[in-house]
Amino acid sequence: MGEFELLERVRERLPPDGPRLRLGSGDDAAIAVPDGATATSVDALVEGVHFHRGQSSLGQIGHKALATALSDLAAMGAEPGEAYVVLGVPTDLDEEGCLELLDGLAKLAAATGISLAGGDVTRAPALTLAVTVVGHAPSPEQLVTRGGARPGDVLVVTGEIGGAAAGLLLEPETGSSSHLVTNSVTKRELGELIRRQLEPQPRLEAGRALAEAGATAMIDLSDGLGGDARHLAKASGVGLQIDASALPLAVGVAEVAADAGREPLELAIQGGEDYELLAALPAERLAEASAAVEVVGVTLTRVGEVVSGEGVEIRLPGGGRLKPVGFDQLS
């Protein structure tokens, strides 16, 4: 397997260790000196289940494995600290392939400031990645769970949604939908939708800005706004009212949906993998939160409010309402 040599070659490509890491991989365990609290999450990607080689480059697979794990830290408002990577390597992936994959991962690690602190490389029948990420905060109270939303809070979403689902519709053609291009969506915009699907960007800075601006509850949009909103509502013991017309659709989602005979709202509400953040905030801190999120280059959109009760209600532009059970069967 050449695990040691492989990790050595990867290590050369990594940024210097972060301030909390005292001893990286190579011993029995990595040693870190945390702040007052840690947020830890683990995510696994398995070939044939979560991705297909051929539809994603190896670098994109490595990127996405770390990105989806980091998105959980973003949703806690944690500062990224250390990542631990298990790589299961099938016989048809050679060392250069492993390096390409780990390079994609390492590039995102460098961009987000997370240290690759350890890992395990093993043979496996299918390409498998399991990534554990540890984030930090001065105290547990400064991390944002799903459970603190209160009636009266406003609901906000970072960035734009529906893009990853639209990218999935485009993927088989990889941007070659020329009639869409003439229909006022540029080739660059279509490429951006595909990139959202293959190379999601965890909203780490926006998550920290929201935490500092008093977010009472937060979750990342991995399963889709509808389902993730319901998780937040349930954990907080509140109801959520979402205004569908306020949802910030990514550029090109409407056109791609129309082209595929789908509803843009379906992509925005049911489509997963946008890895944007849904947060609840006290209404009086909305302006402060918007400004703080915009400082890090991300838009913040008010999409609804927290009410007493339970479940999620989505108000449609025509005056209709999707009920908690209803939107699961939206398609």
Place this chain on the structure above:
Amino acid sequence: MGEFELLERVRERLPPDGPRLRLGSGDDAAIAVPDGATATSVDALVEGVHFHRGQSSLGQIGHKALATALSDLAAMGAEPGEAYVVLGVPTDLDEEGCLELLDGLAKLAAATGISLAGGDVTRAPALTLAVTVVGHAPSPEQLVTRGGARPGDVLVVTGEIGGAAAGLLLEPETGSSSHLVTNSVTKRELGELIRRQLEPQPRLEAGRALAEAGATAMIDLSDGLGGDARHLAKASGVGLQIDASALPLAVGVAEVAADAGREPLELAIQGGEDYELLAALPAERLAEASAAVEVVGVTLTRVGEVVSGEGVEIRLPGGGRLKPVGFDQLS
């Protein structure tokens, strides 16, 4: 997949969360409040690579996945804190099978006081477990790396070695070597050798005792004493001299080796998976360390010393010497 229901059913079987865990699985990330330093390690077990169903029970597979990860914490002298488990489930393993596996893991978690704080369950072509464990210490200086052994230190080994390799020789017959039984090894002793292979016990308490007694370097014996000693020697920049006649062979190893036409020392030096600890200690603290380790029910054996130079030399009973390169080709 029923991931949530499965984890809910597992959670019912778990001991209460440890003192550092503020929020367990169910949110975007688990929240912990660490002491001054953490030791983190990740280990993966893949079916067909590390184990075969049929040779191990599902409970034993779950046990071993956590045990091998915890052994790394033992080798740091860390107190077990939290575990995060990725479970890749093939289509031929049903929910009851998953529960049996996770029960084996949960039982060891309860016995060692580690909290199962999070995880991810996914489909996979082969049964796959990736376990991340986090251990704690008041400060990074109280964790023992591989790198601090100094010439003049004594080398010690916990418990008994060679047993797991002997158990592997017995495994196909699962203890039915009746002529061995008559040859003065009891059936119970053979069963113990098999158990060492299938259900290794991480030496967590002994590891902490050694750390407190001033261990300067420590490593767990996963690959075999020969190779692991070399890792320690290299990391510390020292030489190690090991007295083969002093090695604490597990009961029955000599007989099983003889029966299989193998050398007992080969099983002890090359056989991996004993998950005992090899440590270096200042000579003047040996008595204190032995007493502290015996308090937790484990024997401590002096097996050699640390010298200046590099590499590992094993002095054989007949007066021969195995050199660092040599013992790799011992079999």
